[in-house]
Amino acid sequence: MDLTPNDEQIALQTATADWCSDHMPLVGARSRSAGLWQQLDTMGWTGMTAPEMGLDHATETLLFAELGRFLAPVALLSTAVAARWTGAAGKAALALPAQEHVRILDGVEASRALGAFGDGLACFPLAGQLSSTSSLDQSTPLARIVCPAEIEPVDDPRALLHLQLLTAAYAVGCADAARDMAADYAKLRQQFDRPIGWFQALKHLCSDMAVRAAVARSQLYYAACALDADDIDAAFHIAAAKRLADQAALDNGRANIQVHGGIGMTDEAHPHLCLKRAHLLQFIVPAETAALLAA
Amino acid sequence: MDIGSSPEEMRFREECREWLHANVPAEKRPLDAADAIDFDKAWQRRLFDAGWAGINWPTDYGGRGLSIVQQVIWLEEYAKAHAPWIGANFVGINHGGPTLILNASEEQKAYHLPRILKGEAIWCQGFSEPGAGSDLAGIKTRGRIEGDELVVNGSKIWTSFAHVADWQELVLRTEEGSLRHKGLSWVICDIHAPGITVRPIRKMSGLTEFAEVFYDDVRIPLANVVGGLGNGWKVAMSTLSFERGTGFIADQVKQSQEIEELIAKARANGMIKDDRIADQLAQMRAEVAAVRAMTYRNISEVVRTGQPGPEASVIRLFTSELGQRLERMAVLLMGEDIIDFAYGSDDAVGDYLRGFAATIAGGTAQIQRDIIGERLLGLPKSR
Ligand SMILES: Cc1cc2nc3c(=O)[nH]c(=O)nc-3n(C[C@H](O)[C@H](O)[C@H](O)COP(=O)(O)OP(=O)(O)OC[C@H]3O[C@@H](n4cnc5c(N)ncnc54)[C@H](O)[C@@H]3O)c2cc1C
Numbered sequence: 001m002d003l004t005p006n007d008e009q010i011a012l013q014t015a016t017a018d019w020c021s022d023h024m025p026l027v028g029a030r031s032r033s034a035g036l037w038q039q040l041d042t043m044g045w046t047g048m049t050a051p052e053m054g055l056d057h058a059t060e061t062l063l064f065a066e067l068g069r070f071l072a073p074v075a076l077l078s079t080a081v082a083a084r085w086t087g088a089a090g091k092a093a094l095a096l097p098a099q100e101h102v103r104i105l106d107g108v109e110a111s112r113a114l115g116a117f118g119d120g121l122a123c124f125p126l127a128g129q130l131s132s133t134s135s136l137d138q139s140t141p142l143a144r145i146v147c148p149a150e151i152e153p154v155d156d157p158r159a160l161l162h163l164q165l166l167t168a169a170y171a172v173g174c175a176d177a178a179r180d181m182a183a184d185y186a187k188l189r190q191q192f193d194r195p196i197g198w199f200q201a202l203k204h205l206c207s208d209m210a211v212r213a214a215v216a217r218s219q220l221y222y223a224a225c226a227l228d229a230d231d232i233d234a235a236f237h238i239a240a241a242k243r244l245a246d247q248a249a250l251d252n253g254r255a256n257i258q259v260h261g262g263i264g265m266t267d268e269a270h271p272h273l274c275l276k277r278a279h280l281l282q283f284i285v286p287a288e289t290a291a292l293l294a295a
Numbered sequence: 296m297d298i299g300s301s302p303e304e305m306r307f308r309e310e311c312r313e314w315l316h317a318n319v320p321a322e323k324r325p326l327d328a329a330d331a332i333d334f335d336k337a338w339q340r341r342l343f344d345a346g347w348a349g350i351n352w353p354t355d356y357g358g359r360g361l362s363i364v365q366q367v368i369w370l371e372e373y374a375k376a377h378a379p380w381i382g383a384n385f386v387g388i389n390h391g392g393p394t395l396i397l398n399a400s401e402e403q404k405a406y407h408l409p410r411i412l413k414g415e416a417i418w419c420q421g422f423s424e425p426g427a428g429s430d431l432a433g434i435k436t437r438g439r440i441e442g443d444e445l446v447v448n449g450s451k452i453w454t455s456f457a458h459v460a461d462w463q464e465l466v467l468r469t470e471e472g473s474l475r476h477k478g479l480s481w482v483i484c485d486i487h488a489p490g491i492t493v494r495p496i497r498k499m500s501g502l503t504e505f506a507e508v509f510y511d512d513v514r515i516p517l518a519n520v521v522g523g524l525g526n527g528w529k530v531a532m533s534t535l536s537f538e539r540g541t542g543f544i545a546d547q548v549k550q551s552q553e554i555e556e557l558i559a560k561a562r563a564n565g566m567i568k569d570d571r572i573a574d575q576l577a578q579m580r581a582e583v584a585a586v587r588a589m590t591y592r593n594i595s596e597v598v599r600t601g602q603p604g605p606e607a608s609v610i611r612l613f614t615s616e617l618g619q620r621l622e623r624m625a626v627l628l629m630g631e632d633i634i635d636f637a638y639g640s641d642d643a644v645g646d647y648l649r650g651f652a653a654t655i656a657g658g659t660a661q662i663q664r665d666i667i668g669e670r671l672l673g674l675p676k677s678r
Contacts, residue, residue, distance in 0.1 A: 001298055001364065003592040004599050009296070058296040183672040197674035200665065206674060207612075207667035214609045215585045222588035225298040240581035292577035293558060293567075 068173025339414025479527030501638030
């Protein structure tokens with residue numbers, strides 16, 4: 001048993017974080033350049049989960065948590081899962097089926113979409129260019145299409161678990177980002193002649209953010225290893241990771257705004273970016289109560 | 296990262312399981328400390344004789360010298376087998392002994408460690424005072440140096456198992472006029488020494504598990520100082536890190552049993568049909584899983600780097616509050632049967648009442664949050 005990243009994994013993790021902070025800073029998430037996907041593709045981030053790359057799920061979660069920390073495009077999730085389970089390359093948008101239509105997230109220049117339909121994962125081609133508008137999460141373009149007539153199910157049930165796991169990793173990164181933003185601000189901002197982080201009311205808000213992020217990250221690692229080990233409880237552990245990560249991202253998102261005070265709820269400041277991303281992620285393969293209570 | 300076990304670890308787990316299966320006492324551990332003391336000592340002796348005491352303690356002092364992962368495996372199997380709570384041996388095994396291993400002289404170790412492992416010596420912890428709880432550096436109990444002795448006057452409070460103990464890890468002020476963290480010493484105090492009075496205190500659950508301790512010109516040899524005169528704060532901090540660090544491993548398995556029992560109970564009485572209850576149960580099941588993951592992550596850190604990460608307080612805070620949520624759910628599922636609780640009985644209500652200790656003892660939840668904010672996030676110190 002070893003739930004700490006090894007040296008090689010840490011090196012990959014650091015390289016990912018470095019690349020992100022240089023090319024995809026969180027502060028730019030509301031207006032990402034049109035060429036970003038191309039850059040991600042050139043650097044190999046879009047294809048890293050293809051079978052021939054040989055990354056295990058444990059390593060993937062480390063990297064996706066870093067990408068998630070910088071609010072990377074959500075199509076990386078669907079593209080990664082498609083690369084692993086359908087063998088297809090190229091951008092796959094993320095599909096969220098609703099009653100009468102399907103929301104297509106991050107579908108710009110995507111030729112296909114992938115999402116959870118019923119209790120399995122499915123893919124379908126996208127016809128032509130979609131006209132996307134902005135969504136609650138300004139880093140994620142949104143389009144709506146009528147339900148496609150033909151969808152191709154991905155046979156392996158692990159594919160859906162994979163999407164749930166990577167989304168949980170994104171949420172853990174999002175929770176981390178909010179925590180760090182709050183702690184940095186609490187050290188800097190002064191009131192009553194001292195940094196606001198000196199006050200326990202604020203310190204404890206921040207400590208609770210640290211606890212939520214640590215709890216979710218631990219479960220994420222365990223879940224990834226359970227999937228790698230084909231553990232019979234893998235589905236439960238991934239659902240648990242998703243539940244805790246979603247909650248950490250949302251609660252940390254809210255707390256971060258509180259820590260920032262008035263500036264925290266302005267458009268020009270960045271805390272709302274994490275909160276809005278958290279709201280989006282909670283709808284991607286949510287952890288159902290029934291899955292968590294299953295025997 | 297992986298969650299698998301090596302063949303050696305699997306064999307060890309099997310050994311633990313077999314022994315526990317054959318040896319866990321059929322009779323229940325009495326609840327009150329005074330009634331349980333003989334039971335606690337006998338059980339510790341049995342563990343020692345069979346080689347299960349001090350699994351990762353040095354062999355020189357009666358331990359097995361095995362790895363911390365094996366220690367964890369033992370604790371997991373121990374809890375799964377519903378083996379008795381360690382009871383009055385808690386302090387000696389979980390933090391008195393480990394503090395000695397790290398800080399004591401050869402003579403001190405050679406005398407005390409085997410006695411702790413054999414269950415011959417019961418230890419208690421004399422840190423808190425009426426005016427020094429969360430603010431531990433406010434300690435006033437003093438030890439005046441006279442020749443080769445300390446003459447001790449003052450009082451301690453909330454000392455778990457003091458009325459059944461033999462030895463005490465006592466922190467006192469040995470430098471007159473010293474302030475706060477300076478001038479303190481950590482000493483081994485014979486709790487049967489003349490001048491010591493112990494007054495047991497009853498808890499709201501009806502049990503008598505801790506006590507007030509008064510010192511009136513108590514003489515302690517200077518040779519009993521651990522880690523050097525005036526170094527008490529440093530030694531006490533190592534004690535606290537053990538106290539906050541080890542307990543959660545057994546808690547983790549206990550909590551995973553508790554949540555399964557709660558789910559089964561809610562199914563049986565139909566309350567699981569209430570969506571809010573189902574959702575809370577689902578949430579807690581996820582959280583219990585995460586406690587195990589955190590424990591493994593922390594242990595992996597110890598194995599990799601030789602020391603636990605700064606996350607011990609995170610685990611302590613999270614498990615203590617989660618334990619209380621589980622206990623609250625258990626009484627919620629009981630409905631009005633909670634009214635039938637009789638002082639001192641051993642049921643869900645008893646657990647619920649005793650459980651209030653989890654966010655107080657060993658540093659309150661508020662103090663843990665301070666530690667997390669300051670040491671993990673680097674926020675400015677409030678105290
Ligand atoms: C069951 C049990 C067993 C115990 N066993 C032992 C033992 O064996 N040996 C021993 O030495 N001690 C023992 N203790 C004592 C325990 O360590 C103290 O009770 C604890 O540290 C709190 O101190 P206090 O009781 O003086 O409360 P106080 O320090 O008076 O705290 C009262 C309240 O104020 C809050 N508070 C205090 N200071 C701050 C601050 N700076 N910021 C925010 N909030 C603050 C606390 O969180 C708490 O909510 C035990 C306690 C319990 C409940």
